[in-house]
Amino acid sequence: MALTPSLGEFEQVVLLAILRLGDDAYGVTIRSEIAECTGRDPAPGALYTTFDRLQQKGLVTSKLGDPTPQRGGRAKRFFNVTATGIQAVAQAQRSYQRLLKGISLPGVANA
Template sequence: MAEPGKILGEFEQVTLLALLQLDNCAYGAAIRQLLHSRISRDVALGALYATLERMEKKGLVRSWLGDATPERGGRAKRYFEVTAKGRLALKQCKAALDTMWQGIIICSSGEMVYD
């Protein structure tokens, strides 16, 4: 079980969502490029790995090493996958955000009002 009331950080959420979108091919470079293309987030690979490892310690993701390939200079890929705990945390986060967004209207001018 994810800890109740613990909301994921914004970057943790987008990283978990990127892992889900990449399904079983989520590794550092692919995640970085997806974040760049989808949300224009130019993140350093080191920062991405730090977040992924922090989430791995929390049990939200798991990782394993793939085979070394020549197009990577003979180095292995480190694949990441969202665990059941990670999926639950994401669902809780979405539910919390949806609840908080209820009644908030974004006007055409960009202003937000609570109705």
């Protein structure tokens, strides 16, 4: 059985944004989704470096859409999370749940 690659925190955020966006996951929408959900606006360079790393790990795939006049003839690169990427997100979620189990933060209501 192959090991699921470990994820850095920002890699997890990017994967979750791609999963939330589904078929509309490309650079601009992913960046907007991250900003809206986390309050952080990642630099484009950090985002595209992370896309490359996630592709090298086999956690995402990408494909070019059709060029459009609105983009000056450039195509959008759409991203999808692979089955291995979904497993990595699930593993990270389980790890966080184990870490959080039994923790009560003063002044914070339990969800």
